Amino acid sequence: MITSSEIERRYKLSRNEFQSDYVEKGKPVIISGVIQSWDSFDKWSLEYFQQISPYLNIYAKKFSAHQGIELHSLTIGKYIKLIETYEEDKKNDLPPYCHDLPLFSLIPSIIKDVEPFTLDYLPKWYWYKWWRYCQFFIGASNSITPLHFDCLLTNNIFFQIVGRKQFTILLADDAKYCYRQGWRWFFVDPEKPDLNKYPEYKNARPMKFVVNPGDILYMPPGTLHHVRSLDTSISFNIDWHTKKSSLNALAASVRGMPAKNLYYNLLLAMGLILKIPPQIIFTFYKNYVNYVS
Numbered sequence: 001m002i003t004s005s006e007i008e009r010r011y012k013l014s015r016n017e018f019q020s021d022y023v024e025k026g027k028p029v030i031i032s033g034v035i036q037s038w039d040s041f042d043k044w045s046l047e048y049f050q051q052i053s054p055y056l057n058i059y060a061k062k063f064s065a066h067q068g069i070e071l072h073s074l075t076i077g078k079y080i081k082l083i084e085t086y087e088e089d090k091k092n093d094l095p096p097y098c099h100d101l102p103l104f105s106l107i108p109s110i111i112k113d114v115e116p117f118t119l120d121y122l123p124k125w126y127w128y129k130w131w132r133y134c135q136f137f138i139g140a141s142n143s144i145t146p147l148h149f150d151c152l153l154t155n156n157i158f159f160q161i162v163g164r165k166q167f168t169i170l171l172a173d174d175a176k177y178c179y180r181q182g183w184r185w186f187f188v189d190p191e192k193p194d195l196n197k198y199p200e201y202k203n204a205r206p207m208k209f210v211v212n213p214g215d216i217l218y219m220p221p222g223t224l225h226h227v228r229s230l231d232t233s234i235s236f237n238i239d240w241h242t243k244k245s246s247l248n249a250l251a252a253s254v255r256g257m258p259a260k261n262l263y264y265n266l267l268l269a270m271g272l273i274l275k276i277p278p279q280i281i282f283t284f285y286k287n288y289v290n291y292v293s
């Protein structure tokens, strides 16, 4: 019997409450009432991105059963056509999923659509050009991100702009019940867990909930998450460390974190702990744009 638990939902959470009740306690939360004034809610759509950057080359991913990831490179215009055709009757193949795309770096004119940004929730070190740490997720309904945790063991603030998403998340402590594969992927499918194959999952305590447009989801470092788009969806996140999480992430390098991730975590720890300015750190961080995690 799998017992599920509930995520907390809070309205207009202050910086102090966010820090003390959630970040410091390692507790996830959904926050509403903070970003509803963003222009992105009126402006962003597939057509809008197509209109402003039709020939921009992007990549999209196909996740197959055992987490092989196939990368497809195509223009935004072509990608959007694929999604529109799929959504007409959902009979065609599900298009690949545009996942972890640094769209603010590729189309800087859309940064202003998410202002005022939630800088209050972030350590000051991230305030300078915060958008460089953001990744977009754009896809058709039924797109799925299989169960994983975020590869640098960062905190994650996730912004849902268009469409709804169903999340199933598990705290880091439950990773031992989810049958890990490689550094950050897991074999269990929390939507239909095969308890014959993965019996330990019965001990896990998944939280299942829907994230709506205007919601902010906070996930502490190491939170496992499985995500299903319920509609055509546009979302983005920002991954960020505190001093404490950057040290924990460095310690995790002895538990199998890939060397490349260690490199990024070292840079971030040097910024946060040794207070090396982001302007300097980021000159070593450039290829983040191409970093497929």
Ligand SMILES: O=C(O)CCC(=O)C(=O)O
Pocket: 137, 144, 145, 150, 156, 158, 165, 225, 227, 228, 235, 237
């Ligand atoms: O929205 C998704 O499909 C995945 C989101 C995710 O994995 C993340 O924000 O780290």
Ligand SMILES: [Fe+2]
Pocket: 148, 149, 150, 225
């Ligand atoms: Fe993730």
